[in-house]
Amino acid sequence: MKTMVAALALCLLYLPVYQASSIDIDKKFEEMEARLTKTEKELMDHKQMTESQKNDDILRDLEAKLKDTEKQVEDLRAEVQAFHGQDVAFGASLGLDTHFGPFTAAITVTYKNVFTNIGSAYQPGTGIFTAPVKGVYYFSFSANHRSTKISGLYLMKNGKQMISMYNDSAGNSLETAANGMTLQLEVGDQVYMRLWANSWIYDNPNNYCTFIGFLLFSL
CATH class of the missing domain: 1.20.5 (Single alpha-helices involved in coiled-coils or other helix-helix interfaces)
Known part of the structure; x- marks a missing residue:
């Protein structure tokens, strides 16, 4: 217990x-x-x-x-x-009613009668086109002259001859010639026309002598 x-x-x-x-x-x-x-x-x-x-x-x-x-x-x-x-195009004629030339040395041609100048790249006071944009351009030119003297033109790029036009001095008649070319330009490249030494061209209100250029496409 x-x-x-x-x-x-x-x-x-x-x-x-x-x-x-x-x-x-x-x-x-x-x-x-x-x-x-x-x-x-x-x-x-x-x-x-x-x-x-x-x-x-x-x-x-x-x-x-x-x-x-x-x-x-x-x-x-x-x-x-x-x-x-940057659309670029211009067209101009010599704007004279007489002969231009002859001169003892080659001279830049000033096409003062401007029909169009889109982009303002062509300067009628100097006759020089300055490329505002890198690209491929087309240029053409025509000229008329009285064949008692020769007629010759160069298309120039930065001081270098590209293409030319020539008419002989045979006979005593008005003759016309033309040429054209595409050029690849950098910004600032200059294109212009030069009259051969001892040659001449002739224009009147019919605008025989022309200088034309425009941008085909930019690069």
Whole structure:
């Protein structure tokens, strides 16, 4: 009997300890569950923030690409406008009612009667055409003369002879000749006509003597 009482007393003694331990464990579980829930929430918040940052990065990338595309469109528009703004063509005649020449040395011919001068690249005061844009140009010229003297013209590019025209001095009649050529020019290249030494050309209101040039296409 004494032994049973002692055992019962011992159980009663340890019961509060067990209960206390059980309560501590439950509390720790609750704390751990709370911490886990908090961690999961932080993880979700971080994930959402990361997705938001990714979206922001994607948006910034798209905005940059859009700006780049807009710049390319503007550059293309400027190129188109520049191309159409550089249309070049001129046509002029000698603008005399008499002979031009002869001279003892070759001389640049000034075609002062200007019919058209789109781009203002031809200067009637000097007779010189200056290329405003790199490209391929076409030039032609014609001349009339009284054949008691020879008639000769050079098409010049930067001081170098390109092509020429010649009429003999036989007879005593008005004769006409012409020539033309395509030339590749750089910006600033100069093209003009030179009258041969000791030759002449003749013009009147019929405009026999002409100098023509225009841009075929830019390069």
